[in-house]
Structure formats: structure tokens, C-alpha cells
Amino acid sequence: MNSQSPAPDLSRLWSPKCVAVVGASTNPAKLGHIVLKNLREGGLKGSLYAINPKGRRILDVPTYSEIAGVPEPVDVAVLTVPAEVVPEVAGQCGQAGVKVLIVIAAGFQELGGAGLEREAELSDIAQQYGMRVLGPNCLGLIDTHTGVNASFVSAMPPKGSVAVLSQSGAMGTAILDWASSTGLGFSKFISLGNKADLTENDFLPALENDAKTSVVLAYLEDISDGEAFVVAASKLTRVKPMILLKPGRTEAGATAAHSHTGALTGSSDAADAAFRRAGIMVARSVQELFDFTSAFARTPLPKGDNIAIVTNAGGPGVVTADDVSEAEGLEVAELSDKTESMLRKVLPAAAQVGNPVDVVGDAGANRYQVALSAVLADRAVDASVVILTPQAMTEVETTADVIAKAASASGKPVLPCFIGGNTVMPGRARLAEHGLPSFDSPSRAVVALSAMAQYAHYLSAPVRKRNGAATPKAILVKLIAEARDTEHTELGGMAAAEAVAAYGIKAPPTIAVADVDDAAAAAQKIGYPVALKIDSPDISHKTDIGGVMLDLPNDEAVKKAFAEIMKAAKKHTKDADIHGVTVSPMQPTGGLDLIVGAKRDPNFGPVLVVGYGGIFVEAVRDVAYELAPVTKDDVTELLTRTGIGETLAGTRGMKFDQSAAVKAIMAVSQLMLDCPDVVELDLNPLRVFDKGAFSLDTRIELC
């Protein structure tokens, strides 16, 4: 339904002229009372009506016995009636011309069975009347700036710049409660519920364009229409950060895998590749969700990767330097000589003036101020983590004040960590008053800074123009048709090699033969030593069944190998369609073996996998993922995200044709885009020499 519907006019949700609560109640414990009260007290600019069968005035709000009675057009109807009557009431709202429904009740899809049917019925009714639906099974919706509180959340949260998009009501309340204790304010709060109609994809453009929102916090349990999500989120993250927690990382991989790529690539890898592509900062825990939000909302982005640490205790400073060194995108800053000699002058002899800067245990607020200001003034420093441990001379609150002052003066992000308990609590509270984030362990600050640095890097890179699908190469279409004609769902070795050759991916000269004498003749033609491999569209893992014989030096060996392969193939795979064997030259050693694979994710489209190749690929698991389409820069970066890919640039005097590898990876991406029939593709290995790269084994699986 989502992708068909026109972009909804959500301005009616944020600034409705008229809102009705259907199921309003005089009982203060009932949802229908709480929602009405929240709307009435939130500061709603438009008119408000209550709908209650008995028609008695509730909370001094004009009340009617049915929605049809409301004397003006209703923009938004909040349904607080039980699930059982929701379809009927939705029908009445549709007839009355309501534009948007917010359905609070649970008892739909999440129940299965009758609940599923009920949700389908609700969707049908909404579509019939052209109404949009938020929910069901949701908390509702809040806009602190327009004064709309169409939710049963206890009270209007404080105004601020964080927008929350939560698929779970429970996480929604936890987020609001957490923020209440840190003083963080909100712009919009959207509880998506079951997403019967409106999804995250409908709200992302509104949040992108909302001047009151500077950070988007999203908690999503599934992604509706992955490809549309990537498009919408990519647009949003160009103008503001989006932080996402999505459960279900480890669910995947339960289904049997046919290829190496299949075994390596779970649906969460596809999702992660999509989030990376869209510039979304992924939180891996509730803690990271909160920490990232706090850091992004309360500090500027770093302009570079170099982090200075200021501490009154040496050990935690070193722990933090460890964390910074290990964090993606961060470096321990090297302070300038000028800064160091300035610090040397103002700090006591026992102080450490290199980074981490140790102002020593007896530091009062003044020493923090001097040191932090000097460090932040250094051009080599892009951000700072400030550590405080409570000691005899420590001025907890005043230190919080001077940190806030220095941070504000510098315009650089400063993340304070006050380690301890009761003694440091007032300092943390003071930091929050100053609008600074605070952390109880430096590791948390570093992880948040790493996310900020990665986002800053994403923003500073030029936007890449990626080519979409083209007409698939004719030979590929023909080979797929042939496979379909013979009821195969896979292209055999020769056919697969031919198919990728049309996209410029080279293979060693290979001759397919059906009998033993032809095998020897082919070997002579190619030149000894040769390799023999089983040629059958029914056999994927040739080595596993004894279908590969390498390094055959002469005719005799080839003939013996042919017989053995045939025997092994027939033994292991009854009823297999065996074409014969392929004969190919032994490749010179010294190349570097990559796996280059692709898998079509049902939600996000083709996902590429690249990394260490060969038969131990699953054991070694040195791979990285990327969505198609890709640019050359995408692929170059993708390679550096694997250990083996980094060595492509050359290692210990060996040279590799990185450009050939990049071209092959781009070709795989293009093939997947062009040809939706292909669900999985494996080049394993793609052997990269100092000149050229060859796929030694190619597999293509069809849908």
C-alpha cells in the first residue's frame, strides 16, 4: 500500500485545524480520557472534539455521539476505541471525510489470526476513503512546537530538536523517560506501531524538512520497502544525522545457503550495507542509541578525526587513548610543540603534557580550564574527551562549568566523563544544565565520538553519482533462457564464465569436453599442467565432491583424473546432469585470491560481498558488504574494509592489479542490476595478478 500511495500531506498531522478523539471517556484511567486531556493541555492550535456514544461533555471539550456530528471537517481522528470496533469506527470516519486516523488500540497484526484480518480490513477501509492511518498499536504522535499531543504519553515532553521515530511504543516511552532525566528536548515524537499504512518512509521527508529537528532518533524493528528507505534516509542524512537502533542482527542465516556468498551474507549484512549507504549511524545497543543521540544533539560535529584527552588521572587517560586508537575513524591527536610547551609552563611538574594530557589528581577547575582551552585551541585537535575522577581537591561542579565554557568558546565537540558515583553526580547534572552530554565511562564517549566522526566524514565526501540498471547483455539473457528450458536454476561453470565474460570478467581459457580423449586433446591444446573440473549445472561445490583435479602434468594423468571425476560425480550426486569436464591451464601462483559475490536481498536489492577468497572463505570471513550500484570510489573503499583488500595496493614487494579487481567488482554490481533473474553470483576465487584478474570459478544462481 505504501509505495502506491501518494506522498501524504503530513502537515495535517503536525498542524491540524480540527482533531477528534473517538472513544473519549469521562474515566480518567481510560485511554480515551488521557488522549483527550493531552490534546487539550498540549497547546493545540486547532479545534478539538470528543466523540462518545453518550454525548456528554468531557473535560469541557465539545462532545458528539458520533463523528458525523462534528460541525467542521476533521483533519485527524484519534481512535481510542477497542480493536474490535476499530474497522466500524474507521468506516464512519471515512464517511465523515477524516483525513488521517491515529489508531491507538492493540489487537491487530501482532496477534496473528483474527488480528491480521482486522488490520487488513482497516487498511482496506482507509484506502477506500483515501484516509491515511498511523498505527494501529501505537502511542500516537507529538509535536512539541505546534502543541499537538495526540498520544497517551503522560505529559508533553520538553521542546527541543530531537525527533523520535519509534516502531515500539515501549521503546518510545523509555526514550522519553530517559530524556526527561538528561534534560534533552524533543521536536516530534512519532509512534509508528504496526505500520498498517504510514511508515518511516512517509515521515522521513517531513523530518528532513522540519527546521525544528536537528537529530532523528529511529527505533525500527523492520524496514518498510528497503530501497525507498535508502533513498529517503540518504536525503535526510545530507541535512541532519539519523541514529538507528534495529533489533534482529543475528536472526538471519537460518535458511540453507547454496553459495559461499549465500553463506556469508545474511539479511542483516544487507541492512547494514543499506544503512551505511544511507549515511545512517547505527547504534548497536540501547545505550549507544541514547549516547549517540545525546552527543549529536548537544555538540557540534568534529571537523577531523584527532582527539585530545584531558584527565586528572593517568590510567583512565591511557584506557581512553586505547579506545580512541581502536575506534573507527578516530586518532589520538598529536599536540603541537607550542601547545605542549604552553602546558608545560602552566601545569605542575608531575603533569603529562603530551596527549593524553594529565592535569594530575590535585587539579581544581582552574587547571582544567587552562589545559582544556590550550588543547582545544590547537589546530591539530578536532575534539576532546575530558575525564574527571573525584579526588580531594576536585571541584566537580565548577569543573563542569569551565568545561562548558571552554567547549562553547572553541566550537569543537567536548565529551565529558565524570567517573564515580554520588560525588560526581552534581557535576553530571551541571553538565546537562549547560547542554553538554555526559558519560560515566570514557569508552561510551569514544564510541559516540566515533559515530560523529564517521558522520562528518560521510558529509564531507562528495555525493557519488551511481549508475542504475541497463539492458542485460544478450548472451546472459540467452544462457538464462537455456537454463530455464532445461529446468535448471543455476548456470554451469562454462555458462557462468561466459555470462560474466560479457561484462568484462576474464576467465582462464577453458575447454569443455564430454569424453576422456577430448580431455587429453584439450589439455595439449591449452598446455600442461592443467586442471580438470566437473562441468554440471547441478554441482555447486566442485571440490567438496572430488570434482576438481589440479596440476595434471600429462595425458596419462588427465585421463586418469577424468575417470575419477566422473566416478565421484555420479557417486555423490545421483541424477545430476553431467556435461563432462572443463579443462583449463594451471594458473601461476603468486596472485591474490578474492571472493567477489553478490546476493539479491528481497528488501534492499543486490548486495555485494568482497574479501578473502578461496575454499576457506567462510572460516576466515574477512569480507565486507556494499549495496549495488557502486562507483569506483565505493569499491576502493569497500576493499579497504577487509584485511586482504588492503594488501591489494601492494605488500612486501608484491604487486597486484587493483584496477582489474575493481573493474570486476563493478561488473558484478552492474550484472546484478541489469538482470533480476540472477539471485546469487560467486567469483571465487577472483585471482588478481600483477596484471589482470581472472575468475577461476564462477557460479550464477537464478531465482
Add this chain to the structure above:
Amino acid sequence: MNSQSPAPDLSRLWSPKCVAVVGASTNPAKLGHIVLKNLREGGLKGSLYAINPKGRRILDVPTYSEIAGVPEPVDVAVLTVPAEVVPEVAGQCGQAGVKVLIVIAAGFQELGGAGLEREAELSDIAQQYGMRVLGPNCLGLIDTHTGVNASFVSAMPPKGSVAVLSQSGAMGTAILDWASSTGLGFSKFISLGNKADLTENDFLPALENDAKTSVVLAYLEDISDGEAFVVAASKLTRVKPMILLKPGRTEAGATAAHSHTGALTGSSDAADAAFRRAGIMVARSVQELFDFTSAFARTPLPKGDNIAIVTNAGGPGVVTADDVSEAEGLEVAELSDKTESMLRKVLPAAAQVGNPVDVVGDAGANRYQVALSAVLADRAVDASVVILTPQAMTEVETTADVIAKAASASGKPVLPCFIGGNTVMPGRARLAEHGLPSFDSPSRAVVALSAMAQYAHYLSAPVRKRNGAATPKAILVKLIAEARDTEHTELGGMAAAEAVAAYGIKAPPTIAVADVDDAAAAAQKIGYPVALKIDSPDISHKTDIGGVMLDLPNDEAVKKAFAEIMKAAKKHTKDADIHGVTVSPMQPTGGLDLIVGAKRDPNFGPVLVVGYGGIFVEAVRDVAYELAPVTKDDVTELLTRTGIGETLAGTRGMKFDQSAAVKAIMAVSQLMLDCPDVVELDLNPLRVFDKGAFSLDTRIELC
């Protein structure tokens, strides 16, 4: 000094008959006043004296102008005088027969220069009089159970079972402050300071035998005498858990590396291997240090690895299941049919009765009680993480009560996570009152549970008897002597292969030759195809300089290769001592290449490294570390800690001689133990076939 000293009688520290504060002061802001006050008010059983030049009575404590004046033998003297006079005062204490000094002042080794000298002087004086010294530059020492507070920590911490061993005073105060806010109590608190004399190794036996201590929390910036530490900590962890935070993970690797093993193995890898060997739970951040301590101190150990999750919000339950799946040593428990059908009966229709058990958003305390009790009663469940988000019907404090009750009744560890802010705070406080740990994010609870499960696993495994050093094999001694005679610090390829052969590690039949005709003759003898490799003790990475030619099919190719290798070797390494080349057979393909290496760590002794081998070993970096000596079980486990090692047990129809690989690794361990002259050893690759394993390239570096 430490290793020479006899085991100190620390009972004098915990239960002194007589304590003197040297430098006691009438000024309440001075250390000499605070320490005296703490001792006086802490509940000290023995007598207490103040030493002050003016001899005026301070705090109603008998005061003398010098230590010699104290009318009874002084067990412990706490020196609160400035660093400059410490040596002089220490001398007076020595003459007066003081047994142990606690030196508070900073201004020693940590300052460098004069400070270093001063610390050496202090050590000399202590040794001269047979006095033991705690510090200098420390907070002092506390025993809450004997009433000794010989520190300047503000007040006596609450009694409890956690012992703290901290090298940093600042971390010490932060730990005490943190604990004060969680209600955690302490047994002993030891601030080690500069460790001029007494180190962690002196205190570990005391903590091991202290009935009042159930958990040891250690913060150590360096390890004094690593081998002694492993022995002492191993004994301690057999009876109680030890949690350690040690900064400096990433310092290492700055020195140039000669071998693959050298490049792969930093000093923090050695330390990590030592901590693993000793059964220590390593915290990677201040947060983990606190979380582990809280979990270990407040919940029983799990009897197995299966974790049940109970939650009132589906999403966080799934996030937690992700965390459990990814955590070392933990599994998501599969509830029994009985438990599930019982839950089905008592929970509402929308509830999820599989694990994670979702009691749904409107759950009150009662529903938590029913669900948690049922889950904990299931034999398939060893521990539980309970998640609460604050919703309309949530009973935060009562839920804390029922969790505590269910946990206590079950005897299983239960780790509660109340997600949110102000609303859930009273629940967290209530949990602390019940003596339960609590967490603000499930991920923290899971990491703590993982540490507990790993420790339980460590305890349940039989204690392994490991063989120490033996007499080195004669041929190894001879080869080393020959290398020394020719001023080499490395054994060349042939010599290294011969050396490890004495320990049972096989190499392909290899012939060393010095000229081109001998090379061809050797190749014929071995049988074509062959490999030629440069033979020189001065060339480590043969491939890098073009010193390896593979797959040579005939005499002509061998002769050509010989010439090329000689040319390359001379070009790349001037003045190299080139013996010629080695001729060896090409190995059949199909084996699995491991690296088996060892490096002698100056603190912890020989460290083994095992994992993915070959020329891309540093890129792929699929390796694990272990201390020598090792048992067969140690090595089998070591292998499973790498991706490639796991496949040794067989993969996709391929078989490997795991036992041959294990024997080779044990042999390397034994060689390193036997022969202290060897500082680094590389078998790379050790190629493991279906029968047998061969080192294709062996390197031995001498000290």
C-alpha cells in the same frame, strides 16, 4: 627487589598491634591530620600514635616528636611527610624497628629525575632494615572488617566482600565513589602507588586466603613480574573471581618486527594470553570494570550458558537476544515445552512465550513474577536478563521486589535492566537495596553475564598439568652455537628446519646446494616439480626479495631460477651471507596453511601464536595467542579461537591431520621453554594435509 624478598607477613597490615602516623598534623586540611583521623575513627583494634616534631597531642592521640619515642614496637608507620624528607624519616623508622611503611607522598618515580633517585633511596633504606613498603604515591590501605583505615580516603567505605587493588589513587577514589552510589561494600582497599616494594603479587595470596573477600577488583597499569603474577592470580581465581582493567592495549607494536610472529604479537597480546591463562576476567573499560564487579559480587555464577530474557517490550528483547548470540560463551536458552505452555496459560494472548519472553507493555509486577519464576524453574535456563521499560501500567518498584524474590528463590543469576530515566530510577534503587546489580542497557548486562559464564567455564574445566622446560635438544644447542660463532642472530632456513626437526616437526626433504649444477642434481634426486629458495641467515622474508621460485618443471628451469635468485639476493641484501639455495619438492595442494609462531615476552615468557598462515597472514589476521607451556587441550582450544583452526576438524569433505598440527604447536611451545636463546620462531606455513603436517618455511631468531 620483589622476587628476592620473602613472602611478606601482611597480617601486620590488616591487624596491626601498633600504628604510627609520621607527619601527623593539627591542621584538618593536611594529609597528616586526615590519615590520623581516619585511623582513629575507623575502629582500629591496636594502639595508635602520632609523630609530630612539636609533639603536641593531636586528635587526642598520644603524640611523640619522633618515632623512636613510641613506647611499643610499631607494626605500621604511615608516612604523611613530603617526599623530600621521606628517605630520612624512613631511615628513622627502620632504626626504630618498624615492620611496614605506607608512604603517601607523591614526588618519586612518576616525576623522573630526582624522583627516581629518591625512590631508589627509599628502596635501599627499606631493604637495609628489612622493612616492607606500600607506595609511595598511594592513597594508603583500608580493611573494613578489621577497622584499619590507613588512608586519606574521606570516610570508611561500607563493609562488604569486594577487595580493591588499585595502582592508581585516582581510580581508587573513583571506584569507592561509584560503589557508594550503588550500595556495594568492600573488604579491603589497597592503593599500590608506585610499587617501590610491595606489588600486586604480594597481595594476591592474602586476598586469596581472605574469607571476607569474594571478588577482587584490580586496576593495574603494569604487571610486576608477569610469570609470578600468573602463578599467584591462577591460585586466587580458583577460589574467587578477579576482575582486571589494565590500560595500554594499543601501546605496543611500535618496534620494528622481524618475523610474521613479531608483527602479529604485541605485548598486550602476551598480557591477554597471561590473563586468560590465569582465569582473570578482563574488563575493557571503566564501565565493564564496574559492571563485572557488580554482577560477580551480587549474583551467583551461572551453571551453564543458556540465557532467558524476560521483557515488557519486544524490541529490546530482540536486541538482547542479538547480544546474547554474539557474546562469548552465551546461548539464547530454548525453553521447554512445559514452560512455554505454562506461560501460554498465564500470560495474555499478545504475549510471546518463546525466549525472549515478552510479558507485554501492560504487565504489572505480578506478571513479571509469574513469568520470571517459570523461566527460572526451567532446567534449560541458567541465567536471566530481565528488561523493564516504563509504561502506563508498569509497577517499577514492586517489579524490582518480585525480581529479587524470584532470583533469590531460584539461586540463578538474574540481571535486571530498567531502561529509561526518572521513572525507573526508584526501581534501580530498589534493586540495589535487594543486593541485585542493575543496568541501564541490556547490552551491559549481557557483557557481564558473558564474563560470568566464561569464569564458570574456567572453574569447571579440570586443572591442567603443564610440563615445564627440559634440556634443549643437542642439535639445537649446536646450531645456535654455530650461529653465534658466525655472529648471526638467526638460524638460516636449513638450520632452522633441522632445529625444529629435533622436536618432531617435519619439513619436506630439502637439499641445500651452493652452485647451479648441484641444484639441478638435487632437483632430479627429489623429483620434479621443485621449489628453489634462497638459503641465507641474513634474509628473513625470502619471497619479498624474489628469493623463492616455485613449480620448476625441469633442469633448465632450475638453472635459470638459481641464477635469478642469486641476482635478486645480491641486489636486495648487500653483504648478505648467502649459502646458496635449498631445493625442495613442490607440495601437493589441498593442505591447510597455518602459521605457528612463538615470541618470548620479557614479562610473561613465551607466547604462542597460531592461525591462518601464508604470505597474507598479517592482512587476514585470523590468529589467537596462548602462553607456553601448553597441554593438548590448551592447543585444541587455541585452534578453535581462530576461524581457520576451526576448519582443521574437517570442512566440506576435506580432512586434515589435526593431531599433527597439535603436536607441532606443542613442540614449538616445548622448544621455546627449553631454549631461552630463541626469542622468535615462525613456522609459516605449517601445511596440514590429511596425513601429516610440514613446515614449509621455518625461521628461528636468537636473542
